[in-house]
Amino acid sequence: MLTQDHLLRLCKARDQLRSVDQPSLDEVAKSAAMSRYHFIRQFKAVFGETPVQFRTRVRLERAKQLLAHSSDSITAICMAVGFSSLGSFSALFSRRFGRSPSAFRREMGRAGGLPTPGCLQILRAAWEHDSQI
Amino acid sequence: MKINLTSIMVDDQQKALDFYTNILGFVKKQDIPMGEFRWLSVVSPEGGDTELSLEPNVNPAGKTFQEAMFEQGIPMTAFEVDDLDAEYRRLADLGVAFTTEPTEAGPVKLAVLVDTCGNLIQIYQHVSA
Numbered sequence: 001m002l003t004q005d006h007l008l009r010l011c012k013a014r015d016q017l018r019s020v021d022q023p024s025l026d027e028v029a030k031s032a033a034m035s036r037y038h039f040i041r042q043f044k045a046v047f048g049e050t051p052v053q054f055r056t057r058v059r060l061e062r063a064k065q066l067l068a069h070s071s072d073s074i075t076a077i078c079m080a081v082g083f084s085s086l087g088s089f090s091a092l093f094s095r096r097f098g099r100s101p102s103a104f105r106r107e108m109g110r111a112g113g114l115p116t117p118g119c120l121q122i123l124r125a126a127w128e129h130d131s132q133i
Numbered sequence: 134m135k136i137n138l139t140s141i142m143v144d145d146q147q148k149a150l151d152f153y154t155n156i157l158g159f160v161k162k163q164d165i166p167m168g169e170f171r172w173l174s175v176v177s178p179e180g181g182d183t184e185l186s187l188e189p190n191v192n193p194a195g196k197t198f199q200e201a202m203f204e205q206g207i208p209m210t211a212f213e214v215d216d217l218d219a220e221y222r223r224l225a226d227l228g229v230a231f232t233t234e235p236t237e238a239g240p241v242k243l244a245v246l247v248d249t250c251g252n253l254i255q256i257y258q259h260v261s262a
Contacts, residue, residue: 002232002247004206011204045230048148048249057145097169 002046009033010046017055022082025051059083060096067101068108074101138174140186141209142199143250146173149187152249156227157212159185190251199251206232208245208255217242217258 013032016023023031028051029039043051059081066077075086078101083089093101143149150173153159159175162184174186190196202209214220221235221244232253233245243257 001234002230004232007206007232008204011200042230045228046247046249047251048145048152 002042006042007046010043013039013043013051014047014054017051018058020082055082056092057096060093063089063093063101064097064104067105074105077101135182137182138184138186139210140188141248141252142190142195143187143248143252144190144196144199145250146171146187146189149173149248149250150175153185153187156224156229157248187250203251203253206245206253209252211243211255211257214256214258217244217256220244220256 009032013028016028016031025040026036029036032039034042040050043049043054047054049057062081063077063083066072066080067074070077072080074090078086078089083092090100093104097104099107150161150164153175154161158178160178161173162176163172163174165172170189170191172186174184176184190199199209217235221231224246225231230247231244232247233243233255235242235244237260240259241257242260243255245253245255248254
């Protein structure tokens with residue numbers, strides 16, 4: 001069973017994995033006071049993905065925000081979020097979001113930015129209302 | 134007035150759909166693309182009208198709230214089960230992490246699990262007096 005202390009250590013580890021300092025997996029595991037193996041296993045049980053998968057997802061989400069809201073080059077964004085290879089960044093981005101970073105940026109330019117959903121219930125109510133008319 | 138719809142924030146909608154259907158056993162009800170996200174909901178196969186929306190936690194305010202609740206060990210919602218011990222064993226065998234094992238608490242017996250999407254979920258069974 002997960003104790004509260006254990007849960008907090010995993011949450012702190014998650015925060016470290018998000019940080020731009022990009023500590024190694026061994027460093028994060030050590031600061032969580034767990035072996036690398038135990039840390040990976042526990043992290044996946046709590047957050048549903050391995051630490052590496054989590055860090056990749058965070059980097060891709062950050063890249064998406066930068067692509068939508070900054071004018072930095074795609075290469076600069078790739079490096080800024082922690083990828084060292086433009087090729088692997090583009091491949092991972094395309095796999096997760098269904099289009100390349102440049103295609104995503106063009107789309108955001110046309111759409112006027114990345115929307116934040118406010119209340120999907122309201123949107124749904126509107127959708128149901130429209131479908132009944 | 135009826136409560137037919139409620140929601141829970143999740144950090145990844147696809148991961149949430151996998152957990153809430155393949156692990157918890159709910160059934161997908163709605164899956165409608167909405168730009169970068171989806172209108173995604175599940176229902177219980179055991180009946181009842183209530184639909185649970187799996188909402189993306191991309192609003193920073195929502196994310197802060199969700200993470201604070203999680204770190205404080207507070208469940209975001211609760212689901213009723215018929216046999217808590219059996220459900221606990223089934224989920225534990227599937228690798229689900231629990232922060233509270235089956236515990237009697239007055240008129241209910243409860244346990245708290247991690248949904249892998251940023252939430253603690255309480256499951257409970259009414260026990261006869």
